[in-house]
Amino acid sequence: MTYEDINQLIADNDIEVIRVVFNDITNVSRARNIPVKHFQDTVMQKGVQYPSAMLSVDTSANFVLAAGAGFAGGYGSWLLKIDPETFRIIPWAKKSARVIADLYTLEEVPVPVAPRSVFQRVLQELDKEGLAAYGAAELEFYIFKQYDEHGFDPTWTGLQCYSEIKQGEIDEILYQIVSGLAAVDIHVEAANTEYGPGQFEVSINPAWGIAQADVAFTLKTAIKEMMAQQGLLATFMTKPLTGLSGSGSHFHHSLYHKATGQNALFDPEDAYGLSDLAKHFIAGQLHHAKAISALANPTINSYHRLRPYTFAPSNVTWGLENRMCMIRIPGARGQGTHIENRLPGADNNPYLMMAAIYAAGLDGIRRQLPVPPPVENEDAYAKADASSLPKSLGEALEALNQDEVLVNLLGPEFVQAFTALKTHEINRFTDHVSDWEVKEYRELF
Template sequence: MSANHKIISDWLKQQQISEIECLVPDMTGNARGKFIPAHQFISHGDPRLPESILVQTVTGEYSDEHWDFVEPTDTDMLLRPDESTMRLVPWAREPTAQIIHDCYTQAGELHPLASRTVLRKVLAAYEEAGIQPVVAPEMEFYLVARNEDSDYELVPPVGRSGRRETARLSYSIDAVAEFEDFVEDMYDYADAQALDVDTLIHENGAAQMEINFRHGDPLSLADQVFVFKRTVRETAHKHEMYATFMAKPMKGEPGSAMHIHQSLLDASGNNLFVNEQGEHSEAFLSYIAGLQQYTPELISLYAPNVNSYRRLAPEIAAPINLNWGLDNRTCAFRVPQSDTAATRVENRFPGADANPYLAIAASLASGLVGMQKNLKPTEPHRGTANEDSVEVARTLEEGLRNLGSTPELSSLFGDLFLRAYAAVKLDEFEEFNRVISSWEREHLLLQV
């Protein structure tokens, strides 16, 4: 028995677990896997899953190039549990554990198409450079009334007052209290799973919330966001609501983001974004420049769905260009006001619908290559940045065009992964494009 298997086995027995959810984040960032009785998990070898699940579209279909990325025999991949991800499933009726697994090929190598592998490769490049990245995600989401017919628009749920929200209620304490029972259960579930969640606020949208995570290791935080999204959905179901992380679920309401705060530490734990004089370092400026340079190429990892680009639009509280600024929330890359040791940059591009492993990997990879190339950023923007011209893609298809065009990024992500990702997302775009919307019928049916 391996050391980590013994750690897991002992924990399962201590917690009297009867069943285990063996979880794998797929390309969309959703959970795939198996339910396995605890005694079988302990006594049997590594679980297996067909590798094809890593290249399914959000609808469960496959692209025409599917067999270019996986074996035509649909070979099994091996799943190896990461003991650092062991958590209880607090909403389960029986004592149940959830464990996130890494995917391996039959040859014993990390599977190149797995999201966790991609982030691990980026973090390995940082480790080789003697740098420790630190991230802190902020997750926005909406509570909506149960909607069993996708032809109907979403509406906010009824709160404890018996009414639906209609006004802009940013940071409203009373608006959060409307859903006090949901919030209390969400925090209880988060505590039971050792999620490092911090503050909760009411965001600008109707029944839109934001929760902040404490800063820490990027892989651990990606795992926590992955678990948190499941947790919020389960909590909402308990209270006869839906929780959605769609980037733009409702017309007339702001979108939902996954802002990623990030900083870098050297081997002694010093913040590399400041120099000895307490000023922004050359590494910091090159990191910012890398975000500016490579976001257009990697935008589809921040905005991975057709709906994502409804959020990235002029006159909506989301970035549309590549400006950076000091404590300027209209900029794509915001440097919050802080003491010297906490100097960081906030990437405001990723949507709440992004796969957290891939979005964090994209942001860290951009900064790393920027530092390696000693890139120089623009001057910090001092005005309202979202009044400037649009500099990023407005559709998923456009966002995928330049993916993989920078050799250094292709090496970090893996050419096979980038080609598979583009194929999956282009298939989703084409499927969406076949749908004729009500707007087209209303305005084009008899007028053109």
């Protein structure tokens, strides 16, 4: 999309405000709302300043000095420069449009800790190998009428995922999601109820390169906004309800040879239909699984989902059409050959989750790591020789910081900032006395 295309869309749709947005390190969507004249005169081509301090705040908006230069650095300004390809009209917001931006220093150097920049660097490494990345996040989430300290009231009740009757009860919600996403060029393959009261799942068409993360980022904010306008709360919190299903963000992805356009994971002569490159790509993701988890499951809450016998992975395994494994290889072959990594929770930053998974797979390709046999005719959860996934965010952060290959591919400065923010989050949680503790112990002792 060109600047001329953007100006035409603004004129055709009588746009008055443009949101310039990005996804920060802690997975908060940040925006500056720009009046249309200033956007067209200045921001569209020159960018808009943004305080660097905002990349040093955690999920509670507390400043974490170790995540940036600290007060000694002065917290100067950075630049938000738009990616014209991401400009979209927002049909649910009055006379508004939205465009995703990249963060630059005032000298117009990409900010190394910005999540979109992290993913772009990994894509550049894949490009050096002559490979193009193609994928989509399959997102699960809950929508509540009420969800607060007084309890919860789901938009539908029971556990009947895919039930036509249940889906008929909330048809207006499903319609609004599908039609609203289509209006911003996110094309849904399927939308349905999932295995929890008020839980939904949306599968979308895959995209190339950075767009696969842009789409996931936009999808989350779109659904939250559309539901809020109906007085509903949509949450991508991984485990909002004790004892019920967690929400995942299964990542379906593939690699293609840039020179030929052919699927790089397919080999018709192999017993599994998988190329040697595919096996190395899988092996890399298995090898770095614990470190990936810090970015695929980046909150304290995420780790309530990674439990055996819940259709979420609990150990480092792979299998063909096996939904108990961390990596599932769906049955499609030929140009449709792809991998489903089932590790990510719904609360991840898609730029960071995808960067970590592709970086891990790339290392497997470059070092030609051998892949272990897939899980076949065996209970993946009971596989004694499989390594366990991290059971906490702290354990995952430790694995990430010890993984030199992933640290180098993602960027040491980014990993340091991410670790500082998440460690602060863990420390705040550790200091908090939970309702469970009060109910368990207050009368007993």
